[in-house]
Amino acid sequence: MDTETMVMPLILIMLFFPFCTSVDTLTPDQSIKDGQSLISNKNNFALGFFSPGNSSFRYLGIWFVKVAKQTIVWVANRNDPIIDSSGVLSINQYGNLVLHDSSNRLLWSTNVSVQGTTSSVAQLQDSGNLVLVQGNNKKAIWQSFDHPTDTLLPGMRLGLNRMTGLDRFLTSWKSQDDPGTGDSFYKMNPTGSPQVVLYKGSTLYWRSCPWPWHTSSAAATASSGYKYYSVNNEDEVSYGYFFDDPSIISRLVVYNSGLLQNLMWNDGDLQWKEFWSAPKYRCDNYRHCGAYGKCGPESADSFNKFECTCLPGYEPKSPKNWYHRDGSEGCVRKQSGLSMCGNGEGFVKVQLLKGPDSFNAVRMDMSMSSSECEQACLRNCSCTAFVSMNDIDRKGTSCLAWYGELIDVSENSYERWDLNVRVDATELATYTRKSNGFLGHKRKLAITIIFVMVTLFLVCLIAYICLMKKRKTKVKRKLPNQSLYFTGTKGYLEGNELEESSRHPDLLIFDLGCIVAATDHFSPINKLGQGGFGSVFKGQLSNGQQVAIKRLSNSSAQGIEEFKNEVLLIAKLQHRNLVKLFGCCIQGEEKMLIYEYMPNKSLDFFIFDHTRSSLLNWGKRFEIIIGIARGILYLHQDSRLKIIHRDLKTSNVLLDGEMNPKISDFGIARIFNGDQIQDTTTRVVGTYGYMSPEYAIFGKFSTKSDVFSFGVILLEIVSGKKNNSSYRRHDSLTLIGHVWELWREDRVLDIVDSSINDSFVSHEVLRCIQIGLLCVQEDAMDRPTMLAVLLMLSCETTLPSPKQPAFIFRRPTNSLGSITGERFYSINDVTITEFEAR
Structure with a gap:
């Protein structure tokens, strides 16, 4: 081999070597331009340029890869948009990530001090975190998780680093078209006992339960798979969440409207589903019942009751406003004339509450018992209430005491705190008498209930034994x-x-x-x-x-x-x-x-989706067609009852783990007698696009009605298109009409789903299309039975030529009250509940 032949490959390798890096990493000799992106290692997240909503501005951001709807979780230049597609992300000579436009204007930078001369590398991790690392030790010098926008992802931390002063909090977008800094923000309030708060402008809108938070999350009680982690020490106060199942896609978002929402992606219907949100109820609104007031959502169910009540020892500050159901002024202490400092005062327990705003609360020694916590609060005349509970690590107890007003107390389904409210001696005596009387009544009631239950149990047991004996003969x-x-x-x-x-x-x-x-x-x-x-x-x-x-x-x-x-x-x-x-x-x-x-959901989940349809090659689709035909034949002929399904459609064909079809949903099926051929109803139920003409118009149904529905399903499986979809580029308004036109023009293979072009057998597909057209013929007498259909599918017999199918409509040439194809057919999968026959 001559020298020139050896040198050329080496030169090419040296030229292309800088580009042979992971797609999740950006090095100093690389850049990302508009149209390019970084993709995390497991294909979870992407970093690149985007335009939000209807905006034409460009932003650098991070979004989910596996979510059908582009969902942005982080934005770099949220307040400095790029007016065109000239944006470039790179690493400058100082080791910082920088974003420039075509005018070389600096729009955003990590702006950190990089020690030494070792180059930096940026990596997009599978958690959605963009990390800037320096040197061979991969020390992180900056990360996007420390600078969130409006979204908290699993694994992120929200809160304050007390050592560095770094405050990680969420700020809403201005609108869905503008990711600029909005009016709502969600952050940690470390004052007193830490709690997470939601602001709308300068107004405190909602807050979480005070620290410790092991009972404060609505989501934590909804599913054992939801977990959160929290830190509260001299270095940091923060929290985050995650799911046991890492495949769950989740995000927590704050919106400019003041709504905080935890969402989960549902692959079934390709939608974000709400996991929990706040504020959701009237009692979630901060200070809804004022100082020393308690908000109870259950009490609002009664017509004559108001959701606000006063804590023990307190009464409405403004009875007039209270009467008009305005509790914002709260409550004041009852005028008993007794001091609450060393004068026989005590505490009344109010159960199952969300603890008051803890800005004026102090967490005492963890080793305190409940009685010790009570005595510590009683010794301080400024202490107005206390809570004794298991600590967050479940290894000890916490004593949380409030000094000053008790604000934003409410009942709810998630927090389960027992608040001990300080009252004077008179109130304490009143509540003690009520409690003793109530306990005495409870004892009598309990004895009565136990006696009645034992009696009922014995009666039911005897009745059950007698019933079982009779049932054997009856x-x-x-x-x-x-x-x-x-x-x-x-x-x-x-x-x-x-x-x-x-x-x-x-x-x-x-x-x-x-x-x-x-x-x-x-x-x-x-x-x-x-x-x-x-x-x-x-x-x-x-x-x-x-x-x-x-x-x-x-x-x-x-x-x-x-x-x-x-x-x-x-x-x-x-x-x-x-x-x-x-x-x-x-x-x-x-x-x-x-x-x-059925782990693989329904047939329509695959064949009508451009991505998933490729998972069903022609061989598997043909097996599914045969399986459906066998199931219908069993209903019509082989079972001991002749059954007309009346709602056969692709969404009612489920697929098991091996993609075998199984017919479901027999809610509107009907049984025929042995010699019965046809029946009529005035209540037409089913789904447009799958109904036979005689059933949809006259209410007549028979086995041939199911044959028509099977024909539609067969054509949908072959084409990958819905029968009730509009064919706007064609005169025909349905798949049936479109297939019929192609059949007459001898180019019916044009209808075959493009995702199976490499796998289908032409003569089999042609045979299936012809059988489908035979099944959807307008006259029910012309349609074959399911036994004939199965024989035609299984054997190479000569098939008759199909006659004109049903529902061959053309677009109307005028709009004088005509019902167009779009109006005649339902374009969704909703079952028609009632339709009077003409």
């Missing part, structure tokens, strides 16, 4: 005129329905407490999705089995009749392509169905 015959009622429930199961369901011992009636425990109190983390019927949650039973729980809302269109129908119908069905129902839960107003858990 369950084999029909139970006329008998009903099994569920307490507090509007619906019931009739006697003959009970007989049918009892034949299926695997169908269970679940207790509400079991379901609540399985879903962790219906935690947002476990929410799988939501529809017109209500919500679906993932749950785990005590035996470790995972289930999907369909919780019907009170406003759901699916009422007790549909609920009963689904419970009793699915109990009779067993097929590999039908979802399995384990049982139900009816208690009070709650109606729930417990299914087997």
Whole structure:
């Protein structure tokens, strides 16, 4: 090899060597221009340039990579926007990160003092933290977590470094189009006993419970997966949070409106879901009931009651304003004439409170018992109240005493402090008498309740034994005129329905407490999705089995009749392509169905998403088509009942761990007698785009109605497009019409989903499209049965030519009262609850 041949590759390597660095790192010989970005190692966060909302200005910021909607968590030049796309981020000769525009104007800099001559390197970490490190020891000299904007991420700290004076706090954006410094900020107040406060301008808007905070977080009680960490010592006072599951995407944001919101990303519906927020209720507003007032949200439920009451020993300062439900002036001490300093005074306990504003509170010796804490407060005439509680590390007790006014006291569901309020001797005696009388009454009441409960238990036990003996003989015959009622429930199961369901011992009636425990109190983390019927949650039973729980809302269109129908119908069905129902839960107003858990959600979750659709190649899609056909054939012919589903659609086809399809949602299904072919209803229910014409218009339904729905599903699987989507570039208004036009023009393969172009077999796809068109023919008599459909899918037989499909509409040429395609079809997945037939 000659010298020239050897030298050229070496020169090329030397030229390109500076660029062979990690995409999460910026070195002194590199820069980031508009259109370029840093990506963290695990693809969690990106650093680059963006324009917020409708603004044309450019900013340097950090955002989530795995969130469909661009969500900014940090902004560098929030008050100095770039007017064009000329922004450049680099590391200058002094080792600082700097941001310049085309005029070489410095817009932002880390502005830290770098020791020595060792170069600096910037790295975007998977936590979302942009860190500037120096030297081989990788010592951090600056990080974005120390300079937050409006967002607190898991792993960040909010608070004050008492040694350096660094104060980490959140400040809202001015608006969604302007990330400049807004009016609301969320920060640590270290005065007295530390607490986190939310300001709107100069007005204190909301505050957390005082230190220690182990009972102060609404989110901490909502899910055991939520954890927080806190520090309060001579060097630092701060707090942060995280989740046990690192895959959970979360952020805490302060908005310019004065709202503080903790949000979690839901992959199911691609939305941010609220985990907790503040202020949320009237009692959350700071000083709502003034000094020495107590705000109780429960008392506001009664018409004649006001949410504000005075603490023991106090009365309204302005009775007139109090009468008009204005408690802002608070309360003053009752005029008893007695001193509260060495004159027989004491304390009255007020339970389950959010502790008062702690700017005038002092935390005493941790080793104090409750009685020692009381005596210490009693010895100081300025001490107005105290709290004794477990310390934050649960290893000791804390004594927190207040000196001065008691402000912003409230009842809520999260804090559980018992506040001991100082009162004079007269008030103390009054409360002591009430307490003794109340305790005596409680003892009598307790004895009465225990006696009644024991009696009821014995009666119920005897009745249960008798019932079990009778049931053995009666369950084999029909139970006329008998009903099994569920307490507090509007619906019931009739006697003959009970007989049918009892034949299926695997169908269970679940207790509400079991379901609540399985879903962790219906935690947002476990929410799988939501529809017109209500919500679906993932749950785990005590035996470790995972289930999907369909919780019907009170406003759901699916009422007790549909609920009963689904419970009793699915109990009779067993097929590999039908979802399995384990049982139900009816208690009070709650109606729930417990299914087997489908880890891959529904078919529409994949085929209508440009990213996820590529996970289903043609082979897998064809298997899904066959599976759906087998499930429908079982309903129509192979089960001991002939069942018309009436709401077949891609969102009602669930996918198990191996992507096998299972038909679900039998709430509006109907049973046909052996010789019955067709039925008619005046209450049309289902989903536009999947309804056959004879059903949608005249209310007539049969097995051919389900065949039509299957044809629509088949065409949607092949094309990756919704039937009820608008085809604005075509005359046809539906997928069916579009496929029909391409079929007549002999170019129907144009409709095939582009994500399966490399995997589909042409003759199989053509065969499926032709079968789909046969299924959606306008005349129900022309459509094949599901048995014929399955044979056509499985065998290479000659197929008949399809006739014109149903719902071939053209765009109207005028707007004189015509119903356009967009108006005729529902463009969402909401089930139509009632439609009068013409």
